Amino acid sequence: xxxxxxxxxxxxxxxxxxxxxxxxxxxxxxxxxxxxxxxxxxxxxxxxxxxxxxxxxxxxxxxxxxxxxxxxxxxxxxxxxxxxxxxxxxxxxxxxxxxxxxxxxxxxxxxxxxxxxxxxxxxxxxxxxxxxxxxxxxxxxxxxxxxxxxxxxxxxxxxxxxxxxxxxxxxxxxxxxxxxxxxxxxxxxxxxxxxxxxxxxxxxxxxxxxxxxxxxxxxxxxxxxx
Numbered sequence: 001x002x003x004x005x006x007x008x009x010x011x012x013x014x015x016x017x018x019x020x021x022x023x024x025x026x027x028x029x030x031x032x033x034x035x036x037x038x039x040x041x042x043x044x045x046x047x048x049x050x051x052x053x054x055x056x057x058x059x060x061x062x063x064x065x066x067x068x069x070x071x072x073x074x075x076x077x078x079x080x081x082x083x084x085x086x087x088x089x090x091x092x093x094x095x096x097x098x099x100x101x102x103x104x105x106x107x108x109x110x111x112x113x114x115x116x117x118x119x120x121x122x123x124x125x126x127x128x129x130x131x132x133x134x135x136x137x138x139x140x141x142x143x144x145x146x147x148x149x150x151x152x153x154x155x156x157x158x159x160x161x162x163x164x165x166x167x168x169x170x171x172x173x174x175x176x177x178x179x180x181x182x183x184x185x186x187x188x189x190x191x192x193x194x195x196x197x198x199x200x201x202x203x204x205x206x207x208x209x210x211x212x213x214x215x216x217x218x219x220x221x222x223x224x225x226x
Contacts, residue, residue, distance in 0.1 A: 014042040021054065030058045030075075051082040061101065064192025067114040072211055075101035094218040097197065103209040112160060115186050121160065126204050130162050130183060135173065140166040141183055145204055148187070156199040160186040194218055 014037050021035035038053040039045040045052060056077040062069040081095025105123050112121045120131040121143075128143040143162040149155065162183040169177070190199060197215035 017042070017051070025056070025058065030061045033058045046084070049084045051084070052080065054079040054082060063190060065111070066189045066191065067111055069192070070103060070111065070190065071107050072101035072103055075099060091220045094220060095216065097213070097215045097218065099213045101211050103211060105207050108209055111188055112186055115188060119183070123204060123207060126206060128160065128204065129166070132183065134177070138167070139177070141179070142166055145202055145209070147199060147202060155189045155191060156193065157190065158188040158202065160188065
């Protein structure tokens with residue numbers, strides 16, 4: 001009977017923690033988030049002051065960036081070593097987090113258009129294709145996507161860079177179109193990441209971009225669960 005009671009208490013405590021975690025994420029704009037605590041038995045972790053592993057899924061999470069929020073979809077994250085405060089009602093620090101999510105082609109194109117009106121970008125076979133107008137004609141170019149530290153060397157920044165013209169033009173016109181002067185690199189600083197969380201990679205897929213984030217020793221003392 002005691003074993004059964006402890007089992008029920010363990011599940012109730014785990015359910016409470018998952019719901020509290022979901023509530024915290026939703027307050028920060030993560031709609032319909034799902035939090036799953038993988039520690040068994042959970043009460044042992046709670047008493048010990050540290051939750052070992054939590055899996056999080058979020059259908060959509062908006063991250064602040066220059067030119068507007070970046071809507072990341074299908075977010076999946078694994079969080080390890082959540083250190084609790086002495087009261088056990090708040091998370092003091094996250095030891096490690098790994099996450100990934102997608103940015104749709106349409107949302108990416110809108111970000112670029114806000115930074116450089118008149119320039120369109122789309123994804124084709126895992127490559128970036130730019131389109132703009134010159135001399136009454138559409139000019140196409142291929143490009144690449146990379147990460148940089150921004151002007152301050154710290155702010156994670158998407159660098160969208162045209163690398164080669166695709167449009168065939170008469171020789172005298174071709175000579176007048178030079179990269180990067182004609183289509184300079186486009187920098188999109190990402191300002192909304194929490195402290196100690198880094199954008200570790202961005203991959204170009206067939207119809208979306210895949211973002212990967214990592215973080216260590218992330219302080220959360222101000223983000224109460226109570």
